[in-house]
Amino acid sequence: MMACSFKEDKSWDDLDELTEAFNKWLKRKDKDYTYWTFAPVFREDNELDFAWIGGWSSGAMFGKSWDNWFDDDDDVGKLFNETADCVNNLASVTTVRAPADGWPEAGVTWFSRCTLEDGVSLRDAAAAHGAMGSAMADMGSPAASWLFLPALGFGDVEFDYYHVESWDDFATLGAGFDAYFNQGGWMKANELMDGVTQCASPNLYRYKLRRDGDR
Template sequence: MKNLTIGFAIPFLLMAAMTSAHAQDEAVTWAPLELFGCNFVDGSDMDDLNAVIDTWNEWMDENSLDTYTAVVLSPHFTAGSFPYDVLWVGVWEDGAALGGTQQWLTEGGEIQDDFAEVVQCPLHQAFAVNNVQEPAEATGIVPVAFSNCTINEGRIGPEARAAIVEYIEFLAEHGSVNGHWILRPAAGEELAADYSFKWVRAYSSWSEIGGYFDLLFNGGGFQALGDITGRVMSCDSPRVYNSRLVRQMAEDE
Protein backbone atom coordinates (compact mmCIF):
# COMPACT_ATOMS: atom_id res chain seq x y z
CA MET A 1 0.00 0.00 0.00
CA LYS A 2 1.53 3.27 -1.07
CA ASN A 3 1.21 6.36 1.08
CA LEU A 4 -0.19 9.60 -0.25
CA THR A 5 3.11 11.10 -1.36
CA ILE A 6 1.91 14.10 -3.31
CA GLY A 7 4.11 14.77 -6.30
CA PHE A 8 6.59 12.58 -8.15
CA ALA A 9 9.24 12.85 -10.85
CA ILE A 10 8.56 11.46 -14.29
CA PRO A 11 10.89 11.92 -17.23
CA PHE A 12 9.80 14.69 -19.55
CA LEU A 13 10.17 12.37 -22.51
CA LEU A 14 7.58 10.08 -20.97
CA MET A 15 5.12 12.95 -20.73
CA ALA A 16 5.86 13.90 -24.32
CA ALA A 17 5.71 10.38 -25.74
CA MET A 18 2.69 9.71 -27.96
CA THR A 19 1.33 6.56 -29.49
CA SER A 20 -0.03 6.50 -33.03
CA ALA A 21 -3.46 7.10 -31.53
CA HIS A 22 -2.25 10.44 -30.20
CA ALA A 23 -0.52 12.15 -33.10
CA GLN A 24 0.93 15.56 -32.26
CA ASP A 25 -1.43 18.53 -32.25
CA GLU A 26 0.74 21.62 -31.90
CA ALA A 27 -2.21 23.87 -30.99
CA VAL A 28 -3.08 21.86 -27.86
CA THR A 29 -1.32 22.42 -24.54
CA TRP A 30 -0.88 19.62 -22.01
CA ALA A 31 -0.03 19.80 -18.32
CA PRO A 32 1.12 17.05 -15.92
CA LEU A 33 -1.56 15.57 -13.66
CA GLU A 34 -1.43 12.95 -10.92
CA LEU A 35 -4.27 10.76 -9.65
CA PHE A 36 -4.32 8.90 -6.34
CA GLY A 37 -6.88 6.28 -5.36
CA CYS A 38 -7.00 6.07 -1.55
CA ASN A 39 -8.76 4.30 1.29
CA PHE A 40 -9.08 5.56 4.83
CA VAL A 41 -7.02 3.87 7.52
CA ASP A 42 -9.28 2.21 10.10
CA GLY A 43 -10.60 4.86 12.47
CA SER A 44 -9.90 7.76 10.09
CA ASP A 45 -12.36 9.79 8.04
CA MET A 46 -12.63 12.90 5.87
CA ASP A 47 -12.29 15.21 8.87
CA ASP A 48 -8.89 13.70 9.60
CA LEU A 49 -7.83 14.09 5.98
CA ASN A 50 -8.99 17.72 5.94
CA ALA A 51 -6.84 18.44 9.00
CA VAL A 52 -3.75 17.07 7.24
CA ILE A 53 -4.63 19.02 4.09
CA ASP A 54 -4.69 22.22 6.14
CA THR A 55 -1.17 21.48 7.41
CA TRP A 56 -0.02 20.58 3.91
CA ASN A 57 -1.41 23.83 2.49
CA GLU A 58 0.51 25.81 5.11
CA TRP A 59 3.70 23.97 4.15
CA MET A 60 3.08 24.60 0.45
CA ASP A 61 2.54 28.32 1.11
CA GLU A 62 5.64 28.60 3.29
CA ASN A 63 7.72 27.08 0.50
CA SER A 64 6.10 29.17 -2.28
CA LEU A 65 4.90 26.06 -4.11
CA ASP A 66 2.05 27.90 -5.81
CA THR A 67 1.89 26.15 -9.19
CA TYR A 68 -0.15 23.13 -8.08
CA THR A 69 -3.93 22.69 -7.91
CA ALA A 70 -5.47 19.85 -5.87
CA VAL A 71 -8.99 18.43 -5.78
CA VAL A 72 -10.40 15.77 -3.43
CA LEU A 73 -13.19 13.56 -4.80
CA SER A 74 -15.62 11.23 -3.02
CA PRO A 75 -17.50 8.52 -4.96
CA HIS A 76 -21.19 9.02 -5.73
CA PHE A 77 -22.04 6.73 -8.66
CA THR A 78 -19.32 4.06 -8.98
CA ALA A 79 -19.02 0.29 -9.38
CA GLY A 80 -17.27 -2.21 -7.13
CA SER A 81 -14.35 -2.28 -9.56
CA PHE A 82 -13.46 1.25 -8.39
CA PRO A 83 -12.91 0.48 -4.69
CA TYR A 84 -11.56 3.78 -3.33
CA ASP A 85 -12.92 5.91 -0.50
CA VAL A 86 -11.39 9.07 -1.93
CA LEU A 87 -9.49 10.28 -4.99
CA TRP A 88 -6.86 13.00 -5.08
CA VAL A 89 -6.25 14.82 -8.36
CA GLY A 90 -3.32 17.20 -8.56
CA VAL A 91 -2.30 19.33 -11.55
CA TRP A 92 0.90 21.29 -12.08
CA GLU A 93 1.00 24.43 -14.18
CA ASP A 94 3.51 22.82 -16.54
CA GLY A 95 6.42 20.42 -16.61
CA ALA A 96 8.76 22.95 -15.03
CA ALA A 97 6.40 23.31 -12.06
CA LEU A 98 6.48 19.55 -11.57
CA GLY A 99 10.11 20.04 -10.55
CA GLY A 100 8.87 21.34 -7.19
CA THR A 101 8.24 17.70 -6.36
CA GLN A 102 11.94 17.43 -5.48
CA GLN A 103 11.48 19.76 -2.52
CA TRP A 104 8.35 17.95 -1.34
CA LEU A 105 10.09 14.58 -1.44
CA THR A 106 13.19 15.78 0.41
CA GLU A 107 11.64 18.17 2.93
CA GLY A 108 8.00 17.15 3.34
CA GLY A 109 8.52 13.85 5.14
CA GLU A 110 6.68 14.81 8.32
CA ILE A 111 3.52 15.76 6.44
CA GLN A 112 3.84 12.67 4.27
CA ASP A 113 3.74 10.65 7.49
CA ASP A 114 0.65 12.58 8.57
CA PHE A 115 -1.10 11.62 5.34
CA ALA A 116 -0.05 7.98 5.81
CA GLU A 117 -1.76 7.88 9.21
CA VAL A 118 -5.07 8.81 7.56
CA VAL A 119 -5.09 7.25 4.06
CA GLN A 120 -3.31 4.52 2.14
CA CYS A 121 -3.19 4.98 -1.63
CA PRO A 122 -2.49 1.86 -3.71
CA LEU A 123 -3.21 3.78 -6.93
CA HIS A 124 -0.91 6.56 -8.17
CA GLN A 125 -0.97 7.39 -11.87
CA ALA A 126 0.30 10.18 -14.09
CA PHE A 127 -1.54 11.76 -17.00
CA ALA A 128 -1.11 14.57 -19.48
CA VAL A 129 -4.21 16.77 -19.23
CA ASN A 130 -5.72 19.21 -21.70
CA ASN A 131 -8.56 21.53 -20.69
CA VAL A 132 -10.89 21.44 -23.70
CA GLN A 133 -13.41 23.82 -22.11
CA GLU A 134 -13.22 25.83 -18.91
CA PRO A 135 -15.93 24.97 -16.37
CA ALA A 136 -18.50 27.45 -15.18
CA GLU A 137 -17.68 29.14 -11.90
CA ALA A 138 -18.76 27.01 -8.97
CA THR A 139 -18.25 26.86 -5.22
CA GLY A 140 -18.49 24.04 -2.72
CA ILE A 141 -19.19 20.53 -4.00
CA VAL A 142 -18.74 20.08 -7.76
CA PRO A 143 -19.93 16.85 -9.46
CA VAL A 144 -17.29 15.35 -11.75
CA ALA A 145 -17.71 12.46 -14.22
CA PHE A 146 -14.90 10.25 -15.55
CA SER A 147 -15.19 8.00 -18.61
CA ASN A 148 -12.54 5.83 -20.23
CA CYS A 149 -12.63 6.26 -24.01
CA THR A 150 -11.11 4.18 -26.80
CA ILE A 151 -10.24 5.69 -30.15
CA ASN A 152 -11.60 3.68 -33.09
CA GLU A 153 -9.18 1.85 -35.33
CA GLY A 154 -7.86 4.14 -38.04
CA ARG A 155 -8.62 7.30 -36.05
CA ILE A 156 -6.19 9.50 -34.10
CA GLY A 157 -6.23 11.61 -30.95
CA PRO A 158 -6.84 15.03 -32.55
CA GLU A 159 -9.95 13.62 -34.27
CA ALA A 160 -11.29 12.46 -30.91
CA ARG A 161 -10.65 15.87 -29.40
CA ALA A 162 -12.38 17.55 -32.35
CA ALA A 163 -15.42 15.31 -31.82
CA ILE A 164 -15.53 16.31 -28.15
CA VAL A 165 -15.36 19.97 -29.15
CA GLU A 166 -18.24 19.46 -31.57
CA TYR A 167 -20.30 17.79 -28.84
CA ILE A 168 -19.49 20.66 -26.48
CA GLU A 169 -20.92 23.02 -29.11
CA PHE A 170 -24.12 20.94 -29.17
CA LEU A 171 -24.31 21.13 -25.37
CA ALA A 172 -23.75 24.90 -25.43
CA GLU A 173 -26.68 25.31 -27.81
CA HIS A 174 -28.80 23.67 -25.10
CA GLY A 175 -27.47 25.77 -22.23
CA SER A 176 -24.75 23.49 -20.86
CA VAL A 177 -21.70 25.18 -19.36
CA ASN A 178 -19.81 22.23 -17.90
CA GLY A 179 -16.03 21.88 -18.14
CA HIS A 180 -14.28 19.20 -20.20
CA TRP A 181 -10.80 17.69 -19.96
CA ILE A 182 -8.87 14.97 -21.79
CA LEU A 183 -6.43 12.87 -19.72
CA ARG A 184 -3.82 10.85 -21.63
CA PRO A 185 -2.09 8.06 -19.67
CA ALA A 186 1.57 8.81 -18.99
CA ALA A 187 2.80 6.55 -16.16
CA GLY A 188 1.56 4.02 -13.62
CA GLU A 189 -1.23 2.58 -15.76
CA GLU A 190 -2.46 -1.01 -15.32
CA LEU A 191 -0.79 -3.44 -17.74
CA ALA A 192 -4.21 -4.66 -18.88
CA ALA A 193 -5.59 -1.16 -19.51
CA ASP A 194 -7.20 -0.97 -22.95
CA TYR A 195 -8.46 2.61 -23.23
CA SER A 196 -6.94 5.58 -25.06
CA PHE A 197 -7.81 8.48 -22.73
CA LYS A 198 -10.14 9.65 -19.97
CA TRP A 199 -12.86 12.16 -20.75
CA VAL A 200 -13.62 14.19 -17.63
CA ARG A 201 -16.60 16.52 -17.21
CA ALA A 202 -17.21 18.90 -14.30
CA TYR A 203 -20.66 20.33 -13.56
CA SER A 204 -21.34 23.48 -11.57
CA SER A 205 -24.00 21.74 -9.47
CA TRP A 206 -26.26 18.71 -9.23
CA SER A 207 -28.97 20.85 -10.79
CA GLU A 208 -26.82 21.07 -13.90
CA ILE A 209 -26.41 17.29 -13.91
CA GLY A 210 -30.20 17.02 -13.68
CA GLY A 211 -30.55 19.26 -16.70
CA TYR A 212 -28.00 17.16 -18.58
CA PHE A 213 -29.97 14.01 -17.69
CA ASP A 214 -33.10 15.51 -19.26
CA LEU A 215 -31.17 16.54 -22.37
CA LEU A 216 -29.48 13.15 -22.66
CA PHE A 217 -32.52 10.93 -22.19
CA ASN A 218 -35.42 13.17 -23.22
CA GLY A 219 -33.90 15.81 -25.47
CA GLY A 220 -31.92 13.95 -28.12
CA GLY A 221 -28.59 14.16 -26.33
CA PHE A 222 -27.79 10.47 -26.64
CA GLN A 223 -28.47 10.54 -30.36
CA ALA A 224 -26.24 13.58 -30.79
CA LEU A 225 -23.50 12.00 -28.69
CA GLY A 226 -23.52 8.89 -30.85
CA ASP A 227 -23.70 10.81 -34.12
CA ILE A 228 -20.87 13.18 -33.20
CA THR A 229 -18.42 11.00 -31.27
CA GLY A 230 -19.35 7.44 -32.25
CA ARG A 231 -17.57 7.60 -35.58
CA VAL A 232 -14.29 8.35 -33.80
CA MET A 233 -14.40 6.74 -30.36
CA SER A 234 -16.39 4.80 -27.77
CA CYS A 235 -16.59 5.53 -24.03
CA ASP A 236 -17.65 3.46 -21.03
CA SER A 237 -20.20 4.26 -18.34
CA PRO A 238 -19.08 7.35 -16.38
CA ARG A 239 -18.10 7.27 -12.72
CA VAL A 240 -19.45 10.30 -10.87
CA TYR A 241 -17.74 11.89 -7.87
CA ASN A 242 -18.39 14.85 -5.61
CA SER A 243 -15.29 17.02 -5.81
CA ARG A 244 -13.91 19.77 -3.61
CA LEU A 245 -11.08 22.16 -4.43
CA VAL A 246 -8.45 22.07 -1.68
CA ARG A 247 -5.67 24.07 -3.33
CA GLN A 248 -5.64 26.52 -6.25
CA MET A 249 -2.46 27.45 -8.10
CA ALA A 250 -1.68 31.14 -8.28
CA GLU A 251 -3.08 32.97 -11.29
CA ASP A 252 -0.74 34.67 -13.73
CA GLU A 253 -0.52 38.40 -13.13
Protein backbone atom coordinates in the same frame (compact mmCIF):
# COMPACT_ATOMS: atom_id res chain seq x y z
CA MET B 1 -4.01 11.29 -9.53
CA MET B 2 -4.44 9.20 -6.41
CA ALA B 3 -7.08 6.59 -5.57
CA CYS B 4 -7.21 6.28 -1.80
CA SER B 5 -8.70 4.22 1.01
CA PHE B 6 -8.81 5.49 4.58
CA LYS B 7 -6.68 3.77 7.18
CA GLU B 8 -8.55 2.10 10.03
CA ASP B 9 -10.41 4.64 12.21
CA LYS B 10 -9.62 7.48 9.77
CA SER B 11 -12.27 9.61 8.08
CA TRP B 12 -12.98 12.80 6.15
CA ASP B 13 -12.23 14.81 9.30
CA ASP B 14 -8.69 13.41 9.25
CA LEU B 15 -8.42 14.21 5.55
CA ASP B 16 -9.40 17.81 6.33
CA GLU B 17 -6.56 17.97 8.86
CA LEU B 18 -4.17 16.50 6.30
CA THR B 19 -5.10 19.02 3.60
CA GLU B 20 -4.74 21.88 6.08
CA ALA B 21 -1.19 20.74 6.89
CA PHE B 22 -0.40 20.17 3.24
CA ASN B 23 -1.64 23.63 2.29
CA LYS B 24 0.75 25.15 4.83
CA TRP B 25 3.59 23.25 3.17
CA LEU B 26 2.44 24.37 -0.27
CA LYS B 27 2.38 28.00 0.84
CA ARG B 28 6.10 27.73 1.59
CA LYS B 29 7.24 25.26 -1.05
CA ASP B 30 4.87 25.14 -4.04
CA LYS B 31 2.50 28.03 -4.72
CA ASP B 32 1.68 26.68 -8.20
CA TYR B 33 -0.10 23.47 -7.21
CA THR B 34 -3.91 23.20 -7.44
CA TYR B 35 -5.78 20.16 -6.15
CA TRP B 36 -9.17 18.67 -5.41
CA THR B 37 -10.55 15.74 -3.45
CA PHE B 38 -13.37 13.60 -4.84
CA ALA B 39 -15.99 11.56 -2.99
CA PRO B 40 -17.56 8.71 -5.01
CA VAL B 41 -21.32 8.83 -5.59
CA PHE B 42 -21.90 6.37 -8.45
CA ARG B 43 -19.16 3.91 -9.42
CA GLU B 44 -18.78 0.24 -10.25
CA ASP B 45 -17.02 -0.83 -7.04
CA ASN B 46 -16.71 0.30 -3.42
CA GLU B 47 -12.95 -0.01 -2.91
CA LEU B 48 -12.30 3.73 -3.24
CA ASP B 49 -12.98 6.10 -0.33
CA PHE B 50 -11.74 9.21 -2.07
CA ALA B 51 -9.65 10.42 -4.97
CA TRP B 52 -7.07 13.21 -4.92
CA ILE B 53 -6.22 15.00 -8.15
CA GLY B 54 -3.83 17.90 -8.50
CA GLY B 55 -1.88 19.63 -11.19
CA TRP B 56 0.73 22.22 -12.06
CA SER B 57 0.91 24.89 -14.72
CA SER B 58 3.87 23.22 -16.45
CA GLY B 59 6.11 20.18 -16.43
CA ALA B 60 8.90 22.28 -14.97
CA MET B 61 6.72 23.24 -12.00
CA PHE B 62 5.74 19.59 -11.56
CA GLY B 63 9.40 18.61 -11.35
CA LYS B 64 10.32 21.45 -8.99
CA SER B 65 7.45 20.52 -6.68
CA TRP B 66 8.56 16.91 -6.39
CA ASP B 67 12.16 17.95 -5.78
CA ASN B 68 10.97 20.20 -2.94
CA TRP B 69 8.80 17.41 -1.52
CA PHE B 70 11.58 14.84 -1.44
CA ASP B 71 13.99 17.42 -0.02
CA ASP B 72 11.74 18.32 2.94
CA ASP B 73 8.08 17.37 3.32
CA ASP B 74 7.93 18.78 6.88
CA ASP B 75 6.45 15.43 8.05
CA VAL B 76 3.31 15.96 5.97
CA GLY B 77 4.14 12.73 4.15
CA LYS B 78 4.05 10.88 7.47
CA LEU B 79 0.62 12.36 8.20
CA PHE B 80 -0.53 11.29 4.75
CA ASN B 81 0.62 7.72 5.33
CA GLU B 82 -1.19 7.66 8.67
CA THR B 83 -4.43 8.82 7.03
CA ALA B 84 -4.81 6.77 3.84
CA ASP B 85 -3.38 4.16 1.50
CA CYS B 86 -3.19 5.52 -2.05
CA VAL B 87 -2.21 4.41 -5.53
CA ASN B 88 -0.43 7.24 -7.32
CA ASN B 89 -0.55 7.86 -11.10
CA LEU B 90 0.40 10.72 -13.39
CA ALA B 91 -1.75 11.83 -16.32
CA SER B 92 -1.30 14.49 -18.97
CA VAL B 93 -4.37 16.70 -19.33
CA THR B 94 -5.79 18.26 -22.49
CA THR B 95 -8.52 20.86 -21.97
CA VAL B 96 -11.57 20.45 -24.20
CA ARG B 97 -13.84 23.06 -22.61
CA ALA B 98 -12.47 25.19 -19.75
CA PRO B 99 -14.72 26.26 -16.84
CA ALA B 100 -16.56 29.42 -17.85
CA ASP B 101 -16.00 31.29 -14.57
CA GLY B 102 -12.95 29.67 -13.02
CA TRP B 103 -13.03 26.83 -10.51
CA PRO B 104 -16.08 26.65 -8.24
CA GLU B 105 -15.41 25.63 -4.65
CA ALA B 106 -17.35 22.39 -5.13
CA GLY B 107 -19.28 20.52 -7.79
CA VAL B 108 -19.89 17.25 -9.62
CA THR B 109 -17.48 15.43 -11.95
CA TRP B 110 -17.54 12.22 -13.89
CA PHE B 111 -14.74 10.12 -15.38
CA SER B 112 -15.33 7.80 -18.32
CA ARG B 113 -12.75 5.42 -19.81
CA CYS B 114 -12.59 5.85 -23.60
CA THR B 115 -11.03 3.80 -26.39
CA LEU B 116 -10.29 5.24 -29.82
CA GLU B 117 -11.70 3.47 -32.85
CA ASP B 118 -9.17 2.07 -35.34
CA GLY B 119 -7.42 4.75 -37.35
CA VAL B 120 -8.72 7.61 -35.20
CA SER B 121 -6.32 10.08 -33.55
CA LEU B 122 -6.58 11.73 -30.18
CA ARG B 123 -6.98 15.04 -32.03
CA ASP B 124 -10.08 13.61 -33.73
CA ALA B 125 -11.51 12.52 -30.38
CA ALA B 126 -10.84 15.90 -28.76
CA ALA B 127 -12.61 17.64 -31.65
CA ALA B 128 -15.61 15.30 -31.34
CA HIS B 129 -15.86 15.80 -27.57
CA GLY B 130 -15.57 19.55 -28.07
CA ALA B 131 -18.34 19.58 -30.67
CA MET B 132 -20.54 17.50 -28.38
CA GLY B 133 -19.87 19.84 -25.49
CA SER B 134 -20.84 22.83 -27.63
CA ALA B 135 -24.03 21.08 -28.73
CA MET B 136 -24.99 20.35 -25.12
CA ALA B 137 -24.24 23.94 -24.13
CA ASP B 138 -26.56 25.11 -26.92
CA MET B 139 -29.24 22.93 -25.29
CA GLY B 140 -28.71 24.73 -21.98
CA SER B 141 -26.35 22.23 -20.39
CA PRO B 142 -22.80 23.65 -20.30
CA ALA B 143 -20.03 21.51 -18.83
CA ALA B 144 -16.28 21.85 -18.56
CA SER B 145 -14.37 18.89 -19.95
CA TRP B 146 -10.90 17.43 -20.34
CA LEU B 147 -9.04 14.42 -21.67
CA PHE B 148 -6.78 12.70 -19.12
CA LEU B 149 -4.04 10.70 -20.86
CA PRO B 150 -2.30 7.94 -18.84
CA ALA B 151 1.38 8.83 -18.40
CA LEU B 152 3.12 7.24 -15.39
CA GLY B 153 2.07 4.41 -13.08
CA PHE B 154 -0.97 3.17 -15.01
CA GLY B 155 0.56 -0.05 -16.31
CA ASP B 156 -0.92 -1.76 -19.37
CA VAL B 157 -4.34 -0.10 -19.40
CA GLU B 158 -7.10 -1.28 -21.73
CA PHE B 159 -8.32 2.19 -22.69
CA ASP B 160 -6.75 5.26 -24.29
CA TYR B 161 -7.89 8.13 -22.07
CA TYR B 162 -10.40 9.36 -19.52
CA HIS B 163 -13.05 11.80 -20.69
CA VAL B 164 -13.76 14.03 -17.70
CA GLU B 165 -16.73 16.39 -17.42
CA SER B 166 -17.64 18.76 -14.59
CA TRP B 167 -20.76 20.64 -13.48
CA ASP B 168 -21.32 23.18 -10.71
CA ASP B 169 -23.96 21.06 -8.97
CA PHE B 170 -26.34 18.12 -9.35
CA ALA B 171 -29.13 20.37 -10.64
CA THR B 172 -26.96 21.39 -13.60
CA LEU B 173 -26.01 17.77 -14.19
CA GLY B 174 -29.69 16.78 -14.08
CA ALA B 175 -30.52 19.45 -16.66
CA GLY B 176 -27.88 17.83 -18.83
CA PHE B 177 -29.66 14.49 -18.53
CA ASP B 178 -32.87 16.18 -19.69
CA ALA B 179 -31.08 17.70 -22.66
CA TYR B 180 -29.38 14.43 -23.56
CA PHE B 181 -32.36 12.08 -23.28
CA ASN B 182 -35.31 14.39 -24.03
CA GLN B 183 -33.97 17.11 -26.30
CA GLY B 184 -32.01 15.08 -28.83
CA GLY B 185 -28.60 15.05 -27.17
CA TRP B 186 -28.22 11.32 -27.67
CA MET B 187 -28.87 11.69 -31.39
CA LYS B 188 -26.18 14.38 -31.57
CA ALA B 189 -23.83 12.06 -29.72
CA ASN B 190 -24.46 9.31 -32.26
CA GLU B 191 -23.73 11.77 -35.06
CA LEU B 192 -20.52 13.13 -33.56
CA MET B 193 -19.02 10.22 -31.64
CA ASP B 194 -19.84 7.10 -33.70
CA GLY B 195 -16.72 5.80 -35.41
CA VAL B 196 -14.49 8.05 -33.29
CA THR B 197 -14.36 6.67 -29.75
CA GLN B 198 -16.18 4.35 -27.38
CA CYS B 199 -16.62 5.52 -23.78
CA ALA B 200 -17.72 3.39 -20.84
CA SER B 201 -20.40 4.34 -18.33
CA PRO B 202 -18.93 7.16 -16.21
CA ASN B 203 -18.09 7.08 -12.52
CA LEU B 204 -19.54 10.12 -10.74
CA TYR B 205 -18.00 12.06 -7.83
CA ARG B 206 -18.61 15.12 -5.71
CA TYR B 207 -15.49 17.26 -5.68
CA LYS B 208 -14.07 19.90 -3.37
CA LEU B 209 -11.41 22.40 -4.39
CA ARG B 210 -8.80 22.22 -1.65
CA ARG B 211 -6.37 24.79 -3.03
CA ASP B 212 -6.27 27.01 -6.13
CA GLY B 213 -2.61 27.61 -6.88
CA ASP B 214 -1.04 30.94 -7.78
CA ARG B 215 -0.61 30.88 -11.56
